[in-house]
Amino acid sequence: MANLLELKNVSKVYSRGLINAQATIALQDMSLTLKEDEPTIMTVAGESGSGKTTLAMLLLGFITPTTGEIIYRGKNITALQGEDRLAYRREVQAVFQDPFAVFNPFYTVDHLLTVPIRRFRLARSKSEARGKMDEALTAVGLRPEDVLGRFPHQLSGGQRQRINVARALLLKPRLLIADEPVSMVDASLRANILETLRNLQRDHGVSIIYITHDLTTAYHIAKSIIVLYRGGVMEAGDVDAVIKSPQHPYTRLLVDSIPWPNLDQRWGAHPIMAREAAGGRSHGCPFKSRCPQAMPVCDTRPPLFEIDSRHAAACYLYDKQPKVQAERLSELLPV
Ligand code: SF4
Secondary structure (H helix, E strand, O other): OOEEEEEEEEEEEEEEOOOOOEEEEEEEEEEEEEEOOOOOEEEEEOOOOOOHHHHHHHHOOOOOOOEEEEEEOOEEHHHOOHHHHHHHHHHEEEEOOOOOOOOOOOOOHHHHHHHHHHHOOOOOOHHHHHHHHHHHHHHOOOOHHHHOOOOHHHOOHHHHHHHHHHHHHHOOOOEEEEEOOOOOOOHHHHHHHHHHHHHHHHHHOOEEEEEEOOHHHHHHHOOEEEEEEOOEEEEEEEHHHHHHOOOOHHHHHHHHOOOOOOOOOOOOOOOOOOOOOOOOOOOOOOOHHHOOOOOHHHHOOOOEEEEEOOEEEOOHHHOOOOEEOHHHHHHHOOO
């Protein structure tokens, strides 16, 4: 089965300063595969500074990897030219956090939707363009007559975000990078937008990389999850297994901070330092300065260890388990 997307040992390092330049590793040795014929929703979760937005920027081709390769449908995205580049721009779309950011307050919704139609020559006439707009808006649960002809300030945040999804859908994407798409939307509308994304995957065959700091929404939308911390994969696997039975001390911290509506769930069951201890970034496990179970061996960066066939954690607490090579990570992620 052909691959839609492959990340091969991708790292991104930023350097600061000319003299005594300091390097910041934004993403380290990330490998990932999405199959063409198995559209899925995969969550990449972590706090700010975890590398998840760097990953989104890399996937969209806004920045290039320092090392490693990103392969889209068999071609390295940094070398794409002409028609291949245009196809990539069309087939890999994004929905960002701020539903206001892409709207120009002086133009109606119609303008936002006709720009990609013209740019990618998706219609030969105005009526065909209107038909495509209607189709995309309907697919995200909006009635065209409710939103077309309106200015951004006349729409709710939820409507604006769904229009952003409709805009992406117009281009018949194969892959959608959804970077915190519900974090600025009212809680009452979040489920609605998540359902819209799920429909895209199920009914339109779009694979979605859902990037978030919020494990609750991840749990509701995704099949698989990768938890990042300081650019490294801490834990990965089936979303149910990782969130219901987190193994890495960092994931336990994240899960423990979810306000589950369950009276049997003990709040604060895992005592982990909220703040980073003095010393900052270590050369070993990136979580060492916050981890109550840190051991001398943690001065060396841990590899991923296989907890079971659909779950892995990068932590020496599991060093009796088999190691998982970075390239094999996708085998543990259900679709
Ligand atoms: Fe804690 Fe060590 Fe595991 Fe890192 S490798 S999470 S420091 S126990």
